[in-house]
Each structure stands twice: as C-alpha cells, then as structure tokens.
Amino acid sequence: MPVLNVERPDFMAEEDILIFESAVGKFFDEHAPESRTAKWREDGVVERSMWNEAAEAGLACLSIPEEYGGMGGDYRHEVVLMEQLGLKGVDGFGLSLHNAIVAPYILHCGAEEQRQRWLPRMASGELVSAIAMTEPGAGSDLQGIKTTAKRDGDDYVINGSKTFITNGQTANLIIVVAKTDPTQGARGTSLLVVETDQVQGFERGRNLDKLGQEAADTSELFFNDVRVPAANLLGEGEGHGFFQLMGQLPQERLNIAVQAIAQIERALTLTIDYVKQRGAFGKKIIDFQNTQFVLAECKTEATVARVFVNHCIGQHLQGKLDAATASMAKYWLTDLENTIIDRCLQLFGGFGYMAEYPIARMYRDSRVQRIYGGTNEIMKVLIARTL
Numbered sequence: 001m002p003v004l005n006v007e008r009p010d011f012m013a014e015e016d017i018l019i020f021e022s023a024v025g026k027f028f029d030e031h032a033p034e035s036r037t038a039k040w041r042e043d044g045v046v047e048r049s050m051w052n053e054a055a056e057a058g059l060a061c062l063s064i065p066e067e068y069g070g071m072g073g074d075y076r077h078e079v080v081l082m083e084q085l086g087l088k089g090v091d092g093f094g095l096s097l098h099n100a101i102v103a104p105y106i107l108h109c110g111a112e113e114q115r116q117r118w119l120p121r122m123a124s125g126e127l128v129s130a131i132a133m134t135e136p137g138a139g140s141d142l143q144g145i146k147t148t149a150k151r152d153g154d155d156y157v158i159n160g161s162k163t164f165i166t167n168g169q170t171a172n173l174i175i176v177v178a179k180t181d182p183t184q185g186a187r188g189t190s191l192l193v194v195e196t197d198q199v200q201g202f203e204r205g206r207n208l209d210k211l212g213q214e215a216a217d218t219s220e221l222f223f224n225d226v227r228v229p230a231a232n233l234l235g236e237g238e239g240h241g242f243f244q245l246m247g248q249l250p251q252e253r254l255n256i257a258v259q260a261i262a263q264i265e266r267a268l269t270l271t272i273d274y275v276k277q278r279g280a281f282g283k284k285i286i287d288f289q290n291t292q293f294v295l296a297e298c299k300t301e302a303t304v305a306r307v308f309v310n311h312c313i314g315q316h317l318q319g320k321l322d323a324a325t326a327s328m329a330k331y332w333l334t335d336l337e338n339t340i341i342d343r344c345l346q347l348f349g350g351f352g353y354m355a356e357y358p359i360a361r362m363y364r365d366s367r368v369q370r371i372y373g374g375t376n377e378i379m380k381v382l383i384a385r386t387l
C-alpha cells in the first residue's frame with residue numbers, strides 16, 4: 001500500500017505505464033540487490049556491466065524516438081525510472097542523467113546527423129554520457145565558465161577543466177560547455193560533444209570523495225588541447241550554448257524534484273515500518289504521541305509535495321512548465337526532502353546514525369539535492385524575477 005493517499009493522475013495511471021513500472025521495479029530487484037549496490041558504494045562507481053544490463057532491458061533512452069534507437073516513450077517513462085531508482089534504493093546509478101538530461105540535448109539541440117550518430121549508441125549502452133558544466137571557479141553561474149573551444153580549420157580545440165561531473169569516470173560521451181568566443185559573454189557559449197575514446201589530451205581526474213552518493217562517480221575532467229571535429233558542435237552554429245542550456249534546465253530541475261519525492265516516500269515507508277516494530281518503555285515507538293505527531297506532519301507535507309510534483313509533471317508533458325515553476329519544485333522539494341529525512345532519522349534513534357541503515361545513507365545522499373542543478377538560493381533568485 002502506498003505511504004501517501006494521493007490518487008495517481010490519469011496520465012500516470014494508463015495501463016502501459018503501470019506495466020512498465022512493475023517491470024522496472026522487478027529489474028532493480030534482480031539486478032541491484034543490496035549486496036551489489038553496497039559494492040558500488042565501496043568502489044565509488046557503478047560497474048560498467050550494469051549500464052549494459054539496463055540497456056539490454058530497454059531502460060536506456062526511454063523518451064528518445066525509436067527512429068534514433070530509443071524506446072519511443074515519453075517523460076512519464078523517465079519519471080517511472082527515477083521514482084523506482086529512489087524507491088528501490090539504487091543510489092548513485094546515473095542512468096536518469098543519461099536518459100533525461102544528456103540525451104534530450106542531442107535530441108532537441110542536435111542536427112539530424114548528430115542524432116543519428118549518437119543516440120542509437122546511447123540507447124544500446126555503447127555510450128555512457130555526461131554533461132560537463134561546472135568548473136572549479138564557476139558553478140551556478142554558467143556565464144562564468146573559462147573552458148574554451150577555439151576553431152582551428154575543421155576542428156575545435158578544447159582547453160579547460162571541469163569538476164563535480166556525474167558519470168565522470170565512466171562516460172565516453174561528454175557534452176562540454178565551453179566558450180567559443182570569450183568576448184561575448186553568454187552569447188559566446190557553445191556545447192561540444194566529446195567522444196573520449198576518439199581524442200587525445202582528455203584526462204579523468206579524481207573520482208571525488210563525497211559526503212554521500214558514494215556509488216556515483218563524480219569526477220574532475222581535464223581537456224588539454226583536445227581536438228574534436230567541428231561537426232561535434234551541438235546544433236547549427238556557435239554561440240547557442242547558453243540558450244540551449246536554459247531550454248533544458250527546467251526538465252533537469254523537475255527531475256530533481258521527482259527524485260526528491262521518491263526519497264521522501266521511501267523515508268516515510270522505512271520509518272513507519274520501523275516504529276511499528278521497535279519498542280521502548282513497554283510499548284511500540286508508534287504508540288508515543290510525539291512519534292504520531294512527527295509522522296503526521298511529515299505525511300501531510302509529503303502529500304502536498306506529491307500533488308505539486310504531479311502537477312508539474314502534467315504541465316511539462318503539455319509543454320507548459322515554465323522555468324520559475326520548475327525552480328519552485330526543485331528548491332521546495334529538496335528542502336523538504338532534507339527536513340523529512342532528518343526527522344525520520346531521529347525516530348530511528350541511534351540506529352539511524354549507523355551507516356548500515358538506509359536512512360543514514362539517505363540523510364547523506366539527500367544533502368546534495370539542494371546544491372546541484374542550480375543551488376536553491378539561485379532558484380529563489382529566478383523565482384523572484386517573476387514577482
């Protein structure tokens with residue numbers, strides 16, 4: 001029984017979506033048991049074979065049209081995948097970034113030849129993707145990037161460094177945000193696609209040691225005179241990169257909100273189960289009024305959050321989700337995620353502080369949600385511009 005009493009919106013209750021949801025859940029039950037995900041956390045990376053298994057199961061490029069090798073689904077299928085990743089505790093597997101962030105750049109911004117060249121290989125698992133935005137000196141301020149891509153004959157030569165790049169140790173296709181004309185500010189920014197197996201001068205730096213999300217390979221990347229064909233410029237000309245980024249960021253921020261509500265629901269499910277079993281002072285933890293009030297508040301807030309997320313998904317499916325509303329979803333859901341997980345952990349007592357308990361890992365993992373995809377403070381700036 002779902003922890004929240006929120007009726008599914010009609011667009012998520014269609015039979016094919018429900019069948020797909022069941023299949024995705026079974027896939028993760030079989031291919032990502034706790035014994036395997038624990039090894040990923042220990043190694044600091046999801047093994048490459050998992051990407052191949054997911055692709056073979058039809059989970060790569062879910063919303064990419066079949067003509068480009070994708071599964072021909074839509075954003076609802078990506079939502080199902082993101083929710084199941086959260087609900088099943090498959091932490092650190094960057095498939096949703098590959099599917100619902102990187103692939104859409106190529107689909108929506110790329111030329112036909114580029115779609116035909118890269119998307120089928122992303123769908124098959126041959127290519128694992130990443131997007132390299134953040135730099136040591138530029139995070140949410142994308143206009144401040146220093147990486148350059150200078151035209152030299154039929155090539156671009158890329159120089160610069162990136163950091164905090166998800167899938168960074170694994171990806172062999174990376175969209176790089178670079179300045180093709182540093183004198184033009186935002187209008188001098190372009191996106192270039194680097195196939196790492198085909199270039200020289202590309203180096204992977206450290207697989208960064210993080211507070212949480214241990215299984216995610218979050219990395220430094222270095223580009224030292226990396227030469228790529230001019231045909232790897234995403235789109236049909238220089239200077240469109242900043243606007244391409246702005247066009248895709250609402251979906252990225254909605255993705256984070258979807259991930260947040262899945263974590264909230266998982267935290268509540270685990271906690272309610274725990275307090276019904278754990279005893280203290282001769283009765284179950286659930287029987288204390290404090291426990292009831294805390295969980296009543298959490299469930300109420302989570303219910304409001306789920307309704308809002310469903311609304312945003314519906315708006316996005318209709319092409320109506322604006323940047324400000326996506327920013328609201330991103331900041332509010334991730335703030336709430338951190339708050340609810342913290343309150344749930346408290347109800348576990350000392351066990352909640354033990355790394356072997358999922359709630360402890362969720363506490364660590366959730367903190368970055370308020371940072372990546374644009375910090376929550378930046379989200380408020382964007383919302384304030386609409387006042």
